[in-house]
Amino acid sequence: MRRHIIIGNGTAAVGAIEGIRSMSSEDAITVVSRENHPVYSRPLISYYLEGKTDLERMLYRDADFYEKNGCEVIYGVSVEEIKPEAKEAVLSDGRHLPYDDICVAAGSSPFVPPMEGLESVEKKFGFMTLDDALSLEKAITPESRVFIVGAGLIGLKCAEGIHGRVGSITVCDLADRVLSSILDAECAGIVQKHLEANGISFLLADSVAKFEGNKAVMKSGAEVEFDVLVLAVGVRANIGLLKAIGGTVNRGIVVDEHMATSVGGIYAAGDCAEGYDSSLGANRVLAILPNAYMQGRTAGINMAGGEAVFDKGIPMNSIGFFGLHIMSAGTYDGEKKEIRKGEILKRFFVKDDRLLGYMLIGETERAGIYTALVREKTPLSELDFEAVMENAGSVVFSAEERRKKFGGAV
């Protein structure tokens, strides 16, 4: 029987646990959880504030998950150090835990750039964890003027979450557009307009020069008076444990297709890991929930002595704001093709007979068909791509291909 330690208690950790147990393994599993909560769906914290879920429903797994999977969970403790020679992990409570394999599923931490006068702001919050959301919830009132630094996925979902519970929301970003990590300028413009129509104000291509208590003075000279500040500038992968022992790290902990790090017996998965992005053909941190689960599961199977490979990771997002759905996947390289129907914009990137990526605004039906074309690198000459851009569906495939999809077990 092997002893596995899982550092972290989020989605990648669940993937690892379920991966280990899928091998009918009776290995010992210890989960070291810095947060004092059983695993919850982290992206749901904005939906919690919006009232679309609650603390019970947002649990990612049933209450008896750890017990059923035979896991010991140590709450409120972090791993301070891994000692690969001694094969033990040193915990913040002083304990030394022996291990045969470790999965580092430590996630990421908010990145707060140095900002003059930040210490003078009384009510300031991050928006990464359930505790962040609960603290923010306590601080806001129906009159609150909220200032959010960061117009990325986290900042904007926060804005939507608290929209009905505060007086006003202003969002600033150094980038010249919203959602700059997943949308180009035109698509971002459509989303921004929609958010503005719902009462959210923006200060883009601008950043805070200094804070003076409840006032932010921007580089542009604009001033923003606020009651509550949310910092959602960005995140950084938690790579420290591996870096300290000479493991290969870049923006994330570098992993191979088995989720193995450069250090024997140590795997990594989820937002802290930098694995292969098949749409890019190179490694990158894919800080999205599906990727965390799949990487975690891959690591778990390998830790339990199985053989699993995850080499089909791609960036992909499905996100909605005030009823407008947006989806994106892959990389935005190659020839641009698009479909426009009124407010709807579907933009595709094609290169060497392959779909490399896409952005969809307003029409997302059956988008998984596009995602599969990206993930599977399907030759577009095998199907009627012009037709499928217009209307996602399976009629564009050959009858033989459809027979496989809908006439056999998949």
Place this chain on the structure above:
Amino acid sequence: MKRVYVNEQWCLGCHLCEYNCAWANSGITSMSSALKGKNIYPRIHVEGDDRITFAVSCRHCEDPMCVKSCIAGAIRKEDGVVRINRSKCVGCLTCVLVCPYGALAPAADGIMQKCELCLSNTCGEPACVKGCPNRAIVYEERGE
């Protein structure tokens, strides 16, 4: 395991499967009170063009992308059937983003629903198959 399989050459494109699905999942005994004058949100849909039509519903995949990708942990596979706990779903559509078959669509309230083979409703077996006039969809075991 028994699944719904498509014989597309026999599909008439009549959409009866969609109506039978919506009816079976409505919990209403009378077909006309369940469907008449209402927008329906079936868990199966007919696709096609002027040459061929076929009905698409959940494949209940061996290794479902939707289960692994659901950000709420709302989709699970139990006894071979991919099921959704609608009370946990927040309508983010990540399952739509990842399903390679285009088999998932939300209900009227924006919350996801999906084919669960009618095993939990009063029909007890797929209503789409039961009502198909030409055996263009069948519910059977095909070698696994």
